[in-house]
Amino acid sequence: MIDFHTHPVMIKELVDSDPELARAVRDVFGLYMPPQPLVTFLDEMTEAGVDRAVLLPLDCTTAHNCRIVSNEAVAELAAKHPRFIGFASVDPGARNAPKELERAVRELGLCGLKLDPAIQRFAIEDKDRAYPLYQLCSELRIPLVMHCGLSWAPSGLARLARPILLEEVAQAFPELRLVIAHWGWPWIDEALMLALKYRNIYLDTSIVYSGMPVDTLQKVIADHIGCSILEASLPNQVLFATNYPRVDMRRMVRGIRALGLSPSTQEKLFEGNARLLLDRRVSG
């Protein structure tokens, strides 16, 4: 099982050694819990039945003068612990962003890109700053996880993160494999429409707004969208994801299992789709 959406923001070994990171996690990311030893993260995965987790950093140098975990730190974690799959983040506001992305992939061995227009404060449709990154992701054959919808970060602006803004991107970059994080909630229908039309658009299940995960996932996926739609049209485009540590993995896994999806769709959602998306960049 692969969790496609986790944040390495509560790891004591990282946060305690870097006061600037501690400030960024608190003031920019908006997480106020004390950090936990790295082993807690790994044990949480084990307890939930999650084999591997994608680590998503965030470079918000232009917007907030910080990096919420550096690419180097993510690469180091992934190198030390093969259960982690490290993604990069670059600041679209920085002129050297494409160069930094290329370095993060080719030299640090990171497997994808994370962008968050709500926190990084950039326009998804910005042809000068964002499009070169989309182009590079296509060329490097790495997936792009784009935060969409509600941002729990104190300064996050959800209006910058509407899924519908990605339609032109999907058309301009048909080779780009683009993950709409959080299924774009509350704009789940926009996200659904895009995934139905564009086969290079993926949806992640880290829908976190209220209620127990088992209830939330039931309401959004089963009652609103319909499991039959997922089974018929999207079995290859939905990725299991939690948004840990905004919510625990154990209860998210149980919430997905409670949907009663077919064994084949569950296998794809929990692991198969992620493996294909990562394009054999991860093994084991």
Added chain:
Amino acid sequence: MMKSIIERLGIQTSHETELINITETVRDLVANSGVTSGTALVLTLHTTTAITVNEGLADLEDDIIAALERLVPAEHTYRHARFLHSDGQMAVNAPSHIRGALLGMQVMFPIENGCMIMGARQTIYLVELDGPSFRNVVVQIIGA
């Protein structure tokens, strides 16, 4: 002369729900405290863990966990199921809190001749109810 000694234990738990035997650790703290007559208080600093005493058998540990899960089911509608702004996290662990409330947060034993007075079958447990996590337990030894 009466004294009060505070000892802090850090315990890494590995599972969502588990009973961790801390009896020997507490006994050692008492033995090393120099207190020969008094009391030992063992308490957890968390609201999703508990401190309890029971017979130290694996089957009973399993039965206690199973009983807690029956009494306070994971799948139920709880009001404590929302984003907690003070934490920046979802609060989706109402069952953990309620199970902890049922068990309690502390136990106390008398100390006589430098040893805790305990029943032969009594075992002190830290009960993890929302793990894995790093947990803090305090032992206060009061006496002379």
